Amino acid sequence: MTQSTTTAFPTRGKNTHPLPKSFHLFIHFITSIFGTIMAILSKSFSTLTAGAFFVLVLISPRSQRLRFYLNTAIYIAGLGICSVWGIVVSLLLSVVPSQRLNINKVVARSFWRLTSPLVGINFVVEGEHHFAQARPAVVVGNHQTAMDILYLGRIFPAHASIMAKKELQFAPLLGQFMSLSGAVFIDRKNLKDSIKAFRHVGQIMNRKKLSLWIFPEGTRSGLATPDLLPFKKGAFHLAIQAGVPVVPVVCENYNRLFDSKSRFESGTIKIKVLQPIPTKHLTADDAAQLTDKVRNLMLDELNKMDQERQRADTAGVDTKEAKMRGICGMFSGLVGTGKSFRSLNSLVDAKEKELRLKGTSGENPQDYHLVSEGQKEK
Numbered sequence: 001m002t003q004s005t006t007t008a009f010p011t012r013g014k015n016t017h018p019l020p021k022s023f024h025l026f027i028h029f030i031t032s033i034f035g036t037i038m039a040i041l042s043k044s045f046s047t048l049t050a051g052a053f054f055v056l057v058l059i060s061p062r063s064q065r066l067r068f069y070l071n072t073a074i075y076i077a078g079l080g081i082c083s084v085w086g087i088v089v090s091l092l093l094s095v096v097p098s099q100r101l102n103i104n105k106v107v108a109r110s111f112w113r114l115t116s117p118l119v120g121i122n123f124v125v126e127g128e129h130h131f132a133q134a135r136p137a138v139v140v141g142n143h144q145t146a147m148d149i150l151y152l153g154r155i156f157p158a159h160a161s162i163m164a165k166k167e168l169q170f171a172p173l174l175g176q177f178m179s180l181s182g183a184v185f186i187d188r189k190n191l192k193d194s195i196k197a198f199r200h201v202g203q204i205m206n207r208k209k210l211s212l213w214i215f216p217e218g219t220r221s222g223l224a225t226p227d228l229l230p231f232k233k234g235a236f237h238l239a240i241q242a243g244v245p246v247v248p249v250v251c252e253n254y255n256r257l258f259d260s261k262s263r264f265e266s267g268t269i270k271i272k273v274l275q276p277i278p279t280k281h282l283t284a285d286d287a288a289q290l291t292d293k294v295r296n297l298m299l300d301e302l303n304k305m306d307q308e309r310q311r312a313d314t315a316g317v318d319t320k321e322a323k324m325r326g327i328c329g330m331f332s333g334l335v336g337t338g339k340s341f342r343s344l345n346s347l348v349d350a351k352e353k354e355l356r357l358k359g360t361s362g363e364n365p366q367d368y369h370l371v372s373e374g375q376k377e378k
Contacts, residue, residue, distance in 0.1 A: 020364050061328050064263065070328065071119045071264035078115035079149065083173035085110055090180035101159040101210055103181040111152030118265025119172075120325025121257070123154045127273035131157035134276035136212075136246050138204040138239040142298060143215035145222055147258050151251045152213075155271050156343040160211040163201075163235075184212065186234075198234065202242035212238070216291070221259065226253040226306040228299050236290045240283065246290070252305040266325035274298070289336055315338035 020030040039103040093099045095104070116122070131139075140161065141148075152162075163184045169175045178185075184201055205212060216231040223229075239246045250272050257267045274297060282290065 014051070024238075027308065037245065054100050056120045061324060064265075066263045067328050068262055071326070074118045074327065075115060075147070075150070075264075078111060078118070082107060082111040083177050084175035085179060087173070088132070090177060094180065097282060099301065100184075102162075103155050104161055104183075107159045107177065107181070108153045108156035112150060115150060115234075117155070118326050119150075120266045120327075121150060122325070123151065124268060124270045125155060125273070126271070127275075127308055128155070130247055130273045131160075132275055134245045135159060136209050136242070137245045137247045137276060138235050139211055139213045139240075139247045140216045140235050140294060141213065142228055142251055142296075142302065143217045144222050144251065144254065145220055145260055147257060148220075148251070149216075151269065151271055155215065155249060155273070156202060159209060159210060160213055163212045188206045198241065202238055205242050205244060211244075214238075216295075223253065224259070224295055226293060226299075226302045228302065231295045233287050233291045236287045236294070238285060239279045240287055240290065244279060244378065245278050247276045248274040248294055248296050248301075250274065252302045252307070252309070266329060270309075272301060273306070274301065 014054075031274050060070045086103075089107055089110075090103050093103050131137075135157075136159075139157065156228070161182045161184060162185060164178065166185045166187045167187045168183075169179060184197065186197060203214065204210060214233045214235040217229040218232045219229070221227070222227045252270045254267075257263070257265045259271070275291070277294060277297075279290065357368065
C-alpha cells in the first residue's frame with residue numbers, strides 16, 4: 001500500500017481567497033519607505049566616505065600610521081582602476097596583431113603613471129637598454145612585497161608577459177586582465193603540469209619573440225635587509241630549454257619606505273637591469289649552476305645598492321628622501337609633518353653637519369671625503 005505525500009504549502013483552489021488590496025498597498029508602502037531610507041543612507045555614506053577621505057588626506061602628513069592607510073588605499077584603488085583599464089586595453093589591442101604583445105607594457109605604464117605621483121614614489125632606472133638587446137629572454141627580478149607591482153609598472157619591457165602562480169588567475173579583475181594579456185599561470189604543486197607548460201612556453205617565446213618575466217624566489221620575501229630567498233630553478237630550466245638569455249633585474253630594498261603592516265612613505269627607489277646572461281650550449285644539468293650564478297650576481301648588486309645609499313650621494317641620510325611627496329606632500333606645508341618626520345629632518349641636518357668638510361657646499365660627494373662610483377679618491 002503506497003502512502004501519498006502532501007505538500008505543506010497551500011495550493012490555489014476554490015477555497016483560497018485573494019489577498020485584500022489594502023495588504024498590497026501596505027507592502028508597496030513599506031518597500032517604498034525602505035528604498036527611500038536606503039537611498040538616503042547610501043548618499044550619506046558616500047558623503048561621509050568622501051569627508052573621511054578628505055580628513056585623512058588633510059592630517060596624514062602628521063602621522064605615519066595615517067600615511068600608511070592613505071597611500072595603501074590609493075595604491076589599491078589604482079590597482080583596481082588599472083585592472084579594469086587592462087581588460088579594456090586587452091580587448092582592444094588583441095585585435096591588432098602588431099600590438100598584442102605590448103598589452104602588459106601599456107597597462108603597466110598606466111598604473112605607474114597614475115599611482116606613482118599620488119603616493120610619491122620615484123624610480124631611478126639603469127641598464128634599461130638591455131631589454132632591447134636580448135629578446136626573447138627570461139627576465140628574473142627580486143620579489144619583496146605587493147608594492148613590486150609599482151616597480152614592474154615602471155620597468156616592464158615591451159613584447160613580454162609574466163609567469164604567475166595559478167591562484168592569481170581567479171583574483172577579481174586582476175585575474176581577468178592577466179588571462180587576457182597572455183600571462184602564464186603555473187600550478188606550483190603540480191610538477192608534471194609545470195614541466196609541460198615550460199615546454200609549450202619555450203616554443204611560444206621563440207616563435208613570437210616573447211620575453212617572460214619570472215620571480216625566481218617564488219614568493220614575496222618581505223625582508224627588512226638587502227637579501228634574497230633561495231631561487232627556484234624553473235626559470236633557468238626554461239631559459240636553457242628555450243635557448244634564450246637570462247636578464248636579471250634588481251630593485252633595491254625599499255623597507256625604509258614600505259612594509260606591509262605600518263609604513264608607506266614617499267621616496268626614491270633604484271632599479272638596475274643587469275647584462276644578459278647567455279644560455280647557449282648549456283644543458284639541463286647546468287641549471288643549478290646557472291641559478292646560483294644569477295642569484296649571486298643579483299645579491300651582490302642588491303648589497304651594492306644598499307652601500308651606495310649609505311655613502312657618497314646620500315651623505316648618510318638623503319635630504320631629498322626626507323621630503324614628503326605625493327598627496328601627503330601637497331598638504332604637509334599646510335598642517336606640518338609631525339614629530340616623527342621633524343626628527344628625520346633633524347637627523348639629516350646633524351648627519352650632514354658631522355660629515356661635511358669646512359668651506360664646502362655639501363652638494364657634492366667630495367664634500368664628505370667620499371666620491372661617487374667610478375671616481376678615485378685623491
